[in-house]
Amino acid sequence: MKLYNTLSRKLEKFVPLNGNLVTIYTCGPTVYDYAHIGNFRTFCFEDLMRRYLKFRGFKVKQVMNLTDVDDKTIRKATEQGLGLDDYTERYIDAFMEDCRTLNLEPVEVYPRATRTIEDMIALVSTLLEKGHAYEKDGSVYFNISSLPTYGRLSGLDRREIRSGVSVDSDEYEKDDVRDFVLWKGKKEENEPAWESPFGEGRPGWHLECSVMSMKNLGETLDIHAGGEDLIFPHHENEIAQSEAATGKPFVRFWVHCKYLIVEGKKMSKSLGNFFTLRQLLEKGYDPMAIRYTLIAAHYRKQLNFTFDSLDNAGKAISRVESFYNAVNQTANREASSEDVTKLIQRYREQFTAAMDDDLNISGGLGALFEFIREINTNYPDSQVPQGNKKEVLAFLDELNTVIACFNFGEELADEEIMKLIDERNQARKDRDFSRADEIRDQLKGMGIVLEDTRDATRFKRLK
Ligand SMILES: [Zn+2]
Numbered sequence: 001m002k003l004y005n006t007l008s009r010k011l012e013k014f015v016p017l018n019g020n021l022v023t024i025y026t027c028g029p030t031v032y033d034y035a036h037i038g039n040f041r042t043f044c045f046e047d048l049m050r051r052y053l054k055f056r057g058f059k060v061k062q063v064m065n066l067t068d069v070d071d072k073t074i075r076k077a078t079e080q081g082l083g084l085d086d087y088t089e090r091y092i093d094a095f096m097e098d099c100r101t102l103n104l105e106p107v108e109v110y111p112r113a114t115r116t117i118e119d120m121i122a123l124v125s126t127l128l129e130k131g132h133a134y135e136k137d138g139s140v141y142f143n144i145s146s147l148p149t150y151g152r153l154s155g156l157d158r159r160e161i162r163s164g165v166s167v168d169s170d171e172y173e174k175d176d177v178r179d180f181v182l183w184k185g186k187k188e189e190n191e192p193a194w195e196s197p198f199g200e201g202r203p204g205w206h207l208e209c210s211v212m213s214m215k216n217l218g219e220t221l222d223i224h225a226g227g228e229d230l231i232f233p234h235h236e237n238e239i240a241q242s243e244a245a246t247g248k249p250f251v252r253f254w255v256h257c258k259y260l261i262v263e264g265k266k267m268s269k270s271l272g273n274f275f276t277l278r279q280l281l282e283k284g285y286d287p288m289a290i291r292y293t294l295i296a297a298h299y300r301k302q303l304n305f306t307f308d309s310l311d312n313a314g315k316a317i318s319r320v321e322s323f324y325n326a327v328n329q330t331a332n333r334e335a336s337s338e339d340v341t342k343l344i345q346r347y348r349e350q351f352t353a354a355m356d357d358d359l360n361i362s363g364g365l366g367a368l369f370e371f372i373r374e375i376n377t378n379y380p381d382s383q384v385p386q387g388n389k390k391e392v393l394a395f396l397d398e399l400n401t402v403i404a405c406f407n408f409g410e411e412l413a414d415e416e417i418m419k420l421i422d423e424r425n426q427a428r429k430d431r432d433f434s435r436a437d438e439i440r441d442q443l444k445g446m447g448i449v450l451e452d453t454r455d456a457t458r459f460k461r462l463k
Helices: 037-055 071-079 084-101 117-129 205-217 228-246 277-282 287-295 307-328 338-356 361-378 386-403 414-429 433-445
Strands: 002-005 010-013 021-026 059-064 133-136 139-142 162-167 178-185 201-203 221-227 251-257 260-262 303-305 448-452 457-461
Touching: 002 251, 021 037, 021 205, 037 059, 037 221, 037 251, 037 260, 037 277, 037 287, 037 303, 037 386, 059 205, 071 084, 084 277, 084 433, 117 133, 117 139, 117 178, 117 201, 117 205, 117 228, 139 228, 178 205, 178 228, 201 205, 205 221, 205 228, 221 228, 228 251, 277 287, 287 303, 287 307, 307 361, 307 386, 338 361, 338 386, 361 386, 414 433, 414 448, 414 457, 433 448
Parallel strands: 021 059, 021 221, 162 178, 221 251, 260 303
Antiparallel strands: 002 010, 133 139, 139 178, 178 201, 448 457
16 A cells, blocks of 8 residues: 655555554644534545555554644633633534544544643653753743754755744744744733743644654654645644654654645635535535545545535435445345456455555545446346345445445434434433433434424434
8 A cells, every 4th residue: 555655755655663553643623613624624534544544454543633722722712701621622522523424433542732731841841951942931942953854844945944033823834934832931811821840831732743642652653644734834843843852753654635625716714615514514415425525536636625516426425325225125036146246356456456546536436436337237227136235235335434425224214213302302301411412413423403493303304
């Protein structure tokens, strides 16, 4: 299996460092607002990569952090007069719910920045001891001139670098190459702050990811992934902090997902083409059509997200689901044919070869649709021999462990939905709100949305 490594700018054969276990760190959401579809393009791609690694027989340990303290979360919480935890909690819940809606497999660890402060202080102390950092006006900065390899990931021209001049904000521009902040001294009276040997303050955003990744996955990780907008300064700074502290390579494969545009234009609130996942669901779009659209273009190509593409995704999904159902109900009583078994083998190989090539999902989906076409040519109306039915369905299920957009199960009947609604209403009466929410989420995962009115709870199937 090959992956494109941003660090070497080459396709490289991927082999994990330790046996069969792949360690992955993915920069998670900053929980100050609902995540938008651009964020979810990256998260869906990372989910596809994770699922494919498992398909290939690897074990995966993935960490996705929750940035619950940074410039943005603090500004928003202050605006609303809320404590940081109270403010971020609702967006953490919303994010988890969105992930379930898009059928993202839960990762193994979701560390929160505010619960990892001790380790962050320890890393800053190490960097100070080793002479890679300095204190100034109550803050601590990383001295980029102390690390000759600084800029390797993003390919910065060394001449642009201005060491000794520092920058305080978490996010800054590509031409603004300066000493970045590790620990921000407390400035405002009501700003969230923690005690440390360098005074009261809080960690910089870049530091958070270095610490949460190494704490959970060790000093050298197999894969670090994120959106391409994070290459500089975020990932460049993560490398600097980690490698300066440990003297070891921090990440073996840097994998970056390109951004998306919407209806041909850069997504922005002022153009009216900015969408959170929730806004698309409110418009009635099927979560699986959204997932399909987000994964169907290769991750290193720009994706033009359009409403037409959502409609087409819906059609592609029904084609596969109808095929599955037709095979499942085949009336062809013949014994098994060797030809079908051979077709499955050939298309499994085709799928695997495409996905092995830097996760070429277009080729992977192509293999699936060619398989369906060829079966239908040989067996009109998908009436495969009874003796092959099981293996055809198993093959579709197998591909769906990676693509994860198809619902091959039976649709829930109205009575079953009503039963769950009754159970939810009872749970609410008993003030068991977590059970009530669970049921609502379970239904949402199946494309069924509940609406509570004064008299009753109604449901709606999203199409
Ligand atoms: Zn990060």
